[in-house]
Amino acid sequence: MKIALLGYGKMGQVIERIAIERGHEIVLKKDENNTFEGLSNADVAIDFSVPSAAVSNISSCFHANVPVISGTTGWLEDYEEMVQLCTDKKGAFISSSNFSLGVNIFFEINEYLAKIMSKFDSYSVGMEEIHHTQKLDAPSGTAISLAKGIIENSSYNEWTLENATANEIHIETKRIGTVPGTHSVTYNSAVDAIEIKHTAHNREGFALGAVIAAEWIVGKEGVFTMKDVLEL
Structure with missing residues (x-):
């Protein structure tokens, strides 16, 4: 699976390591100083950025027909707008306050x-x-x-x-x-x-859950939650 990382801070780096350990490839590592080049090559995007970048990151994924897993918090006043865009673009989306x-x-x-x-x-x-x-x-x-x-x-x-x-x-x-x-x-x-x-003892649980959600969402259409991923 080819993964785009939107946000390459401490969480992004842990996600990268776990994804590679699970046999996946990172095709984009984006922070506020670079572009979305490579996004269209991704099977899925994982967004752990900052509140000011979340909407741009998520909408760019939907326009590129890339499913998106978002663990960024602090932007949820725009959540319904992103849900509508996902529906309009027939995309796939999971936003969670915590993927652990x-x-x-x-x-x-x-x-x-x-x-x-x-x-x-x-x-x-x-x-x-x-x-x-x-x-x-x-x-x-x-x-x-x-x-x-x-x-x-x-x-x-x-x-x-x-x-x-x-x-x-x-x-x-x-x-x-x-x-x-x-x-x-x-x-x-x-x-x-x-x-x-x-x-939480470390960031590993958050990162592993996000990668598991990314593995689960590929090939699906709609707006989901971690309850769907974990069958809770």
């Missing part, structure tokens, strides 16, 4: 727990996410996805970084050293607390 296999299992556990806890109003929910100091967006896309999973399965209707009201989920964000990503969801009451937590 473990995190996507964590998403499922989070939704299941939210359904259970929605029956018990003595508990209030809160979230914490910790990332490295170079992460550009806060809260993380993963934290937002976790909050949405709770909102869709409970009476909560919004998340906030400020002091939360009764129907809001407070997300505490921390930027510490080189932490690759830690997310926790805690249901607290006067008598006890229930916590679920995912801790």
Whole structure:
């Protein structure tokens, strides 16, 4: 499989190594200083760039008839526009806040727990996410996805970084050293607390999941999620 890497930072470099280990070829390594030359030769593109470049990268893929896997966060106000372009161009698209296999299992556990806890109003929910100091967006896309999973399965209707009201989920964000990503969801009451937590040890899990998604999407048409890839 021939892969175009859109964004060649730390994540892009890990993806490159894992893709080559799995027998794939990298035909384009794009950052903000070079062009899309070589994109048309790719079987699939993997975008781990920056929010300001994501829409350009994704739309260029659809115009070149190249399926795209996007792990860039912080641009989702334009997500529906990209979904429409994918449909118009009969393309294939997966955008995820986190491609880690473990995190996507964590998403499922989070939704299941939210359904259970929605029956018990003595508990209030809160979230914490910790990332490295170079992460550009806060809260993380993963934290937002976790909050949405709770909102869709409970009476909560919004998340906030400020002091939360009764129907809001407070997300505490921390930027510490080189932490690759830690997310926790805690249901607290006067008598006890229930916590679920995912801790990434390195970037390998994110990169491997993105490559697996790229392998899965080749030859398909439509807009998919990691639930489709992992059959969750």
